[in-house]
Structure formats: structure tokens, C-alpha cells
Amino acid sequence: MAEYLIPKQQMSEEDIKVNFITPALVSKGWKNGTDILYEKSFTDGRVQVNGEKSKREKAKFTDYLLFYTLNNPIAVVEAKDNAHSVGHGLQQAMGYGQILDVPFVYSSNGDAFVEHDFLTGKEREVALDEFPTKEELWERWVRDGKLTEAEQAMKKQSYYTAQDANTPRYYQRIAINRTVEAVANGQERIMFVLATGTGKTYTAFQIIHRLMQAGLKKRVLYLADRKVLIEQPFNKDFKPFGNRKTIIDAKLLNSPEAFNSYEIYLGLYQQLAGEDGTETHYEKFGPNYFDLIVIDEAHRGSAKEESNWRKILDYFSSATQIGMTATPKEDNVTSNEKYFGKPIYTYSLKQGIDDGFLAPYRVIRVNFDIDVNNYRPEKGKTDRYGMIIEDRQYNRKDFDKTIVIDNRTKKVAKYVSDYLKNRNARFDKSIFFCVDIEHATRMRIALANENSDLMLEEPRYVMQMTSGEKEGIEQLENFSDPNEKYPVLVTTSKLLTTGVDAKTCKIIVLDANIQSMTEFKQIIGRGTRLDEDNGKTFFTIIDFRNVTNKFADPDFDGDPVMIIDGGDTPPKGGGNTPKPTEPPTPKYYVDDKEVKVVNATVQIIDADGKLITESLIDYSKKNVLGQYATLNDFIQAWSDADKKSAIIEELEKKGVFLDEIRLSEKNLTDIDDFDLLLQLAYGQKPLTKAERVNNVKKRGYLYQYSDEAREVLEILLDKYKDSGIENIEDLSVLKLPDFDKFKGITYVINNFGGKLQYQNAVRELTRELYTMTA
Known part of the structure; x- marks a missing residue:
């Protein structure tokens, strides 16, 4: 048995992964780089907005994402340190597994694994040296997932993966995989829903590529109702198809001999049916000419039983038809579901914003x-x-x-x-x-x-x-x-x-x-x-x-x-x-x-993705008091904080939108965030930044420092008066032209006796600025 520098119970999560979990996987034939991705992020991290500023939250990531093939992840493994139980991370792993559409998930603390099987709903503990091999998991996926031979074959078909090609995001991968497998199983009418801006045409490209590569489809019609919806994919996402693709235009329609020169045709309903529905250019192609039709913006008329656009789909009824939309539609005239069936996959606007893929x-x-x-x-x-x-x-x-x-x-x-x-x-x-x-x-x-x-x-x-x-x-x-x-x-x-x-x-x-x-x-x-x-x-x-x-x-x-x-x-x-x-x-x-x-009110999305409907002031006040119940609690926290900006950042995460309030309310430019919070949450009369600076100077606080050090602090006070406390807390402020006279940052810091002494002086200066209220 291996000896370690520290007991297992004292190891960090990273130590547990390096010393126990990774070796357990590798010993069962899982290969680094091809079968295992470590700390694989699958979202970009939600963008949080406060006023005119925005910043990203942390992306979601799995400790281990295990792949059967390049485009088919098969398991998630969540690691915890040994102070936690072996199954402590299982619910987290299950959440990730559902998002990523994998059949198996595991949790481990280095003692063993706990498995949840989404195919059977069962859970079990697995010894560290008995983790399943890749083929064992695949066999269970085939057996318990009841995968047909066609589905198995399609799971082994690769994406378009040229050097400059994008790798599908997780939701695109799911939409692609479910669609091609449904086609392989003989399903003739399919629809998937992806929110606007999440890459429907790229997803369509990968679906077409894989179906043609597998030999399941040979000639494709891509239908849309606007010229821009044809030109954009032709010039961008479909570019790898090269001269295999063409746009249907009058020249092509009048040259039947050119028809067979292409495999992928991009066309407008209006071009094929005529603006008034009297022309039947689509009939220039035989009814069995296309074996795959992809319909963009499928909610717009193509599923209306009486529409001229629908006649095109009916004419090519023998082809597999895949509808794409961000907004499936059901009413007394149009039914996407009646025509295509229930969406095979849905990725919503809310999910896109939560994941950080959408603004x-x-x-x-x-x-x-x-x-x-x-x-x-x-x-x-x-x-x-x-x-x-x-x-x-x-x-x-x-x-x-x-x-x-x-x-x-x-x-x-x-x-x-x-x-x-x-x-x-x-x-x-x-x-x-x-x-x-x-x-x-x-x-x-x-x-x-x-x-x-x-x-x-x-x-x-x-x-x-x-x-x-x-x-x-x-x-x-x-x-x-x-x-x-x-x-x-x-x-x-x-x-x-x-x-x-x-x-x-x-x-x-x-x-x-x-x-x-x-x-x-x-x-x-x-x-x-x-x-x-x-x-x-x-x-x-x-x-x-x-x-x-x-x-x-x-x-x-x-x-x-x-x-x-x-x-x-x-x-x-x-x-x-x-x-x-x-x-x-x-x-x-x-x-x-x-x-x-009469009025103009600002509403923003909170941390839970919901639009705030009450006033920003009331909402922010409630969240400040939720963090600091009393005035003394707040002042104490503010005084103790090494950097006041850390308090503001934490409050922003809790739903306190000071920048938004500043944009929507008048006469707030002269007070800093501390005084705005005092006024907002505790009803205190604020002091302006200029008043706070004057109070510091009147008390003679600065005279304990040498002439040059005092001059530095006076410049910092002026910076505070102009732009607030967060700027003077940052060491990079010394790079501003105002400090050029002091012969560089090192010289400035040495006037205080060193970096630590300078930082202490700034910390004391900030405390002195807020002494009146404390």
C-alpha cells in the first residue's frame, strides 16, 4: 500500500483526485485526453448585470467527464475530499448528468464510488478497484437503454471536426445526437427547439454532415422564408460543404440539367411556391428528389395545413423532415406538434442566459x-x-x-x-x-x-x-x-x-x-x-x-x-x-x-433569472437588510473589510443593484456606495465624498506622515472624491499620471517603509474616511 505525506482524511479534493480517483479510472483502461476530460466546463458562466457593468459567474464544470466516443459522453464523476462521505457529491453529479444527457454518474471521496444509473434508476456502491470499463458501460447502455443497431451505429459517427471547426456545445450535441439517432431509427418527422442565438444553423449543419457521412441521406433541401436565413448558413455554417451546396434561384430553376450537380440545396418557400402560391417551381424536382428536408423557423407557416408553403412539404412527403425553431407554435391555425410531433429536445432562452451563452x-x-x-x-x-x-x-x-x-x-x-x-x-x-x-x-x-x-x-x-x-x-x-x-x-x-x-x-x-x-x-x-x-x-x-x-x-x-x-x-x-x-x-x-x-422604471433579472417587478430601491433595501440586519452590523462589517469593494461585490451577488439605482435616481453622484447604502437601507443622512475628505483633513490625520507620504495620501483622497473608494484601494492607482512626480511606484511605496506599510496606510485612511458614522 502506498504511503502518503499526509493522512487521507486531511487531503484536499485535488489530492484525492490525483492519488485515488484518477488512478482508479486509468487502471480500468480509461485514457487521459481521449476518454477523460478533467474539470470540463460545459457552460460559460451566467453574465450578471449591475448598472452599466457586467461580470461572469463561474462556469459549471464536471470533475471528470468520461466519453465512449468523441461525441458521446457516457459518465460524470464528481469528487469530494475524504472529510465527506463517499456519496456526498452524488446529487450534484446527477444534476450535471441530467443536463449533459449521460446515462451514468458517480460520486467518490477516494474510498469508493457511488453510482446512479439513469437507465434503471438504481444506485450502488462500487469498490475503488471495480470501476466499470468503457466497454462495460457501453454494453449496459445498449442493453438497458434498448439502443437499436441503427442508434449504436450513429453514436459512433463523428461530428465535422476540421482543425478550425467549432466543437458543439453540450445542448447542440444533445440536439444533434437525438435527431440523427431518431432519423436512423426511421422517424420521418422531427422537431427540436433551440433559443434564438444558440446556433440552430450550426446544429443543422452537423446533423446533415453526420447523416450524409453515414450514408443515410444523399440529397438535402434546406428551407427558410427569408433571404438572409439562406445566405447566412450558405456563407457561414454550411461553408465546409464547399461546391456540394447551392442556393436555389431562377437560374437553377430554369436549368434542369444543373439539378444533379449538387447534394445540398438551400431555398426559399417563396422561390419554390411563388409569392401568390400559383407557381409550382418545386415540382421541377421530382417528389422523391430529396430524402432530407430541414425547415428553419418551422413555426412560420410551414405547418399550416392550408398554406401554400405546406404544399411544398406535402409534395416531398417521402423525405425525412426536420423542423427547427426557437418558438414552437400551437393555435387553431398552426400546429408544429401535430405536424412534427413533440420536440425531441428543447433548449430555452432562460437556460441560455443561465448558462452564459446568451446575453x-x-x-x-x-x-x-x-x-x-x-x-x-x-x-x-x-x-x-x-x-x-x-x-x-x-x-x-x-x-x-x-x-x-x-x-x-x-x-x-x-x-x-x-x-x-x-x-x-x-x-x-x-x-x-x-x-x-x-x-x-x-x-x-x-x-x-x-x-x-x-x-x-x-x-x-x-x-x-x-x-x-x-x-x-x-x-x-x-x-x-x-x-x-x-x-x-x-x-x-x-x-x-x-x-x-x-x-x-x-x-x-x-x-x-x-x-x-x-x-x-x-x-x-x-x-x-x-x-x-x-x-x-x-x-x-x-x-x-x-x-x-x-x-x-x-x-x-x-x-x-x-x-x-x-x-x-x-x-x-x-x-x-x-x-x-x-x-x-x-x-x-x-x-x-x-x-x-409620467415615469420610467428599470427592471432587471435577478440571480434566479426572474425579472424583478418591485422597485429596485425596495428590492435592494430588502437584500441589504437580509445580509446586515442592523446599522451596527453593516458598519462593523464595513470597518473590518480589508477592501470595501469586497462588501459591494458580495451585496451585488445578493441582489443589491447600486449602479442601477444610480442610473435611475437623481442627485446620487456626490455620495459613495457606503453612504448610498446607509441612506437606502437604514434611513441615515448621507455625507458627500467631498465632506468625508474635508473631515479627514480637518482632523489633522495626515500630519503623522512625512511630507511626500502625506502628498500621496492627499492625491488618493482626491481620487476618492472623483471616483469612489474602490479605486484608491487598488495598487494600480499609483500608475496614474498624478503620481509621476514621485519617480515610480517603488519610490512611492518606499516613502511608507515598504509595500505592507503602504497598504496598511491606505487601509487606515479608508477607516478614517468613515470614522464619523462609526
Whole structure:
């Protein structure tokens, strides 16, 4: 028996892994690097937002992730030190195992293993030298999981793994594996649900690659309803297919001899069926021409029994058909589930944000007086064009649909423009969702007038992107490109609700009455893509219509949405804008009604992923008191902390949003976080930073130091007055130009007798700053 430097009971978790768990695995033939991944993170860590700042939480990771093949993890092993029982980590391992879709999980403290088998539901203890081999686990997976020969074969098919290829994230892997195995088993209609921004087209690429590599499928049709949804995969995710792929266009359709030159065809419903449904270009292909069809945005019309788009799927009914969507839809007109069956896998927006793969959001809800109180015209009131306005109450649902209050549109443009100006964020790409195309046109003009200085420099600063606006649509790719500065502010109605991969979009403005949960989810998805290289870690929703009430709806992130009226379904011919069932109502235009902002409230996502609905002040106060019940408790903790910033960071984790409060409340710039907390939670009168600095100087505290050391501390006090306590606690502050006169950091520190003495002096200085309250 091996001898160790310290007793097993005193070893750290890492010691237990190195000395007991890893050797046990290796002795059973599990190979480092190919079969075992150590401390494998499978999430990126949730992004937490506080004010204009954000930071990532720790990623979730397994101590050991064991693989049967490169694309099939088979077991999770969770390690604990020997002070814990052998099964202490089992529930944690089970949680990870369910997320990662593995059949077996284990916990160990170095004495033995405890196993949970998801295939049978049974648990058992396994001796350290009896851990199962890879083949033993595989045989159990085949037997108890009742894997068919086809499933077994597909599990051994590899992903596309070229040197520059991305490795699938865990949820993409699950969607890919479940789909290809279902196809291998003969399932003809399949759907999976991945939240917007989580890589549906990449997942589709891997599915197609594996099915073709296995020889199960030979000719593929990739269907979508927007040009951008065809061009993006053709140029990006499907690029490895090289000259095996083509986009179906008029040239190809008129050249039947070219049909057989390709294996993968990307096409638009409209191109194949004709805009009005009278053309049947799809019939130029034989009904058995394709053996696999992948349908992007499957919620948009393809599952409607009476739609012309559905006729394409019916024509190619012999092909396996895979539907992809972020928002499966169930209503009295459209049923994804009826056509495709229940989703084979679902990865939701909430999961994406929790895992850190999607950007979190905060909500600013703006109420105008006219929205709260409604508008009723005086008797005989005429509009801009001399029409007598019908005498009734007009509310949010009427504005810009049946009646246009010109000043309201201008106030929306001004509020958002001021928001961007005040944050020095005028080049944050933003999408304004409007009631209709005419509203989008007026909003573009109002935004242009609010930003005339930047329009003078570049007319593309504000652009309208709606159906029929050729100039705007041509700029869509530039809007989506992080490297292109313009356009910045974009107005739309329906066109940009789906299919816009605009990673750098930081602002979503809602000034439309969005009734459909499907449409709402799609719109929110325009902001969820992360782009940390370009400073996009979260996005802001500015809501002028109370649309964000839908966040509280259980359907927001739950099962397929039930919409009884079918109000957002595409028209029969497959276009993007619903056709009115009644003649359009004429609009009234009112130019002389003043509009004022009544209030604007900020809502953000808490640590549990829920949108905070109470005021940020009340919510933060409750959480401060939950951490420090009394004023004395708080002051003592503040005084004892080596770094005051550590207290603030801990409170932020507990749901205290000081930066958000500073953004939403006035007259808080002169007080620091300590005084804001005193005022917020304990009702104490705050002192300004300038008052605290003056008190330190008046007490003569600094005169105990040499002239040069005193001058250093006086500069630090000035820095505190400018930017708060956290900056003077950091040693890097001495690199600022203010300290250049002292011949470098080492010279400054030596004036205090060394680094430790300098840090003690700063610590005492911070205590002195808060002496008055203590």
C-alpha cells in the first residue's frame, strides 16, 4: 500500500483526485485526453448585470467527464475530499448528468464510488478497484437503454471536426445526437427547439454532415422564408460543404440539367411556391428528389395545413423532415406538434442566459401621460387633414394604428436618443419595433431630427428596414456586421422580428402592440446574442407599450405557445406581413397634443433569472437588510473589510443593484456606495465624498506622515472624491499620471517603509474616511 505525506482524511479534493480517483479510472483502461476530460466546463458562466457593468459567474464544470466516443459522453464523476462521505457529491453529479444527457454518474471521496444509473434508476456502491470499463458501460447502455443497431451505429459517427471547426456545445450535441439517432431509427418527422442565438444553423449543419457521412441521406433541401436565413448558413455554417451546396434561384430553376450537380440545396418557400402560391417551381424536382428536408423557423407557416408553403412539404412527403425553431407554435391555425410531433429536445432562452451563452437583459418601462390617461378629442375636433375625429377614448392599442399623436412619436425618439447621449452610447446598435410600416417611416424621421448632427456626418446613422424599402434592406448586412459602424438606429415593423444575426444589437425599443407570444420571443431574440469582443454582454429593452408584461406569462419560456386568434400568422401566399381581414381603418393625425413622460422604471433579472417587478430601491433595501440586519452590523462589517469593494461585490451577488439605482435616481453622484447604502437601507443622512475628505483633513490625520507620504495620501483622497473608494484601494492607482512626480511606484511605496506599510496606510485612511458614522 502506498504511503502518503499526509493522512487521507486531511487531503484536499485535488489530492484525492490525483492519488485515488484518477488512478482508479486509468487502471480500468480509461485514457487521459481521449476518454477523460478533467474539470470540463460545459457552460460559460451566467453574465450578471449591475448598472452599466457586467461580470461572469463561474462556469459549471464536471470533475471528470468520461466519453465512449468523441461525441458521446457516457459518465460524470464528481469528487469530494475524504472529510465527506463517499456519496456526498452524488446529487450534484446527477444534476450535471441530467443536463449533459449521460446515462451514468458517480460520486467518490477516494474510498469508493457511488453510482446512479439513469437507465434503471438504481444506485450502488462500487469498490475503488471495480470501476466499470468503457466497454462495460457501453454494453449496459445498449442493453438497458434498448439502443437499436441503427442508434449504436450513429453514436459512433463523428461530428465535422476540421482543425478550425467549432466543437458543439453540450445542448447542440444533445440536439444533434437525438435527431440523427431518431432519423436512423426511421422517424420521418422531427422537431427540436433551440433559443434564438444558440446556433440552430450550426446544429443543422452537423446533423446533415453526420447523416450524409453515414450514408443515410444523399440529397438535402434546406428551407427558410427569408433571404438572409439562406445566405447566412450558405456563407457561414454550411461553408465546409464547399461546391456540394447551392442556393436555389431562377437560374437553377430554369436549368434542369444543373439539378444533379449538387447534394445540398438551400431555398426559399417563396422561390419554390411563388409569392401568390400559383407557381409550382418545386415540382421541377421530382417528389422523391430529396430524402432530407430541414425547415428553419418551422413555426412560420410551414405547418399550416392550408398554406401554400405546406404544399411544398406535402409534395416531398417521402423525405425525412426536420423542423427547427426557437418558438414552437400551437393555435387553431398552426400546429408544429401535430405536424412534427413533440420536440425531441428543447433548449430555452432562460437556460441560455443561465448558462452564459446568451446575453441577459434589463427592461426600462416608459409611461407617457397620454398612455396612462388615454386621449379623448374635444367635440368636433379635426385632424391634420380636416377629418373629424371620432369621439371616443383612444389608448395605447389605438396609437399609430387608428390615431397618430405626432408628439408621442417624437417623445419616443427623444427619450431613446437622450438615453444614448447620456450614456455616451450613441453608436449602440438599436432596433425600433413599430406598429406598421407607416409608423416606422415616421419614427425614422423623428430619430433623424433628434440626431441631426450625426445624420449630417453619415445619413445611414438612422435607417428604415421594412418590406419594400430596398435601400434599408440592402444595409441589413452592415447593421449585422460588428465591424461596420452604420447603420446604428433602425426602424422596422415585422421584417426584423426573425432572422437577423445582429450580435452587437444592444437596444430593443418596443413601440408596437405585440399580442403574439411567438412574435415577442422572436423580437427579444434579436438582442440575446453575446459579442464580448465588441463590448456586448447584455442588452436593454425600452418598452413604451407595456409589452414586457409578457415576461410574467408562464408561456414566455415554457411549452409551445397557445395563441387562439392566430393573429401573427403569415398570409396564405407565404409573405411576411399578415393580410388584413377587414378593410384598413383610416388613421387620424393629431399634431397639437402635448405628451409628457409620467415615469420610467428599470427592471432587471435577478440571480434566479426572474425579472424583478418591485422597485429596485425596495428590492435592494430588502437584500441589504437580509445580509446586515442592523446599522451596527453593516458598519462593523464595513470597518473590518480589508477592501470595501469586497462588501459591494458580495451585496451585488445578493441582489443589491447600486449602479442601477444610480442610473435611475437623481442627485446620487456626490455620495459613495457606503453612504448610498446607509441612506437606502437604514434611513441615515448621507455625507458627500467631498465632506468625508474635508473631515479627514480637518482632523489633522495626515500630519503623522512625512511630507511626500502625506502628498500621496492627499492625491488618493482626491481620487476618492472623483471616483469612489474602490479605486484608491487598488495598487494600480499609483500608475496614474498624478503620481509621476514621485519617480515610480517603488519610490512611492518606499516613502511608507515598504509595500505592507503602504497598504496598511491606505487601509487606515479608508477607516478614517468613515470614522464619523462609526
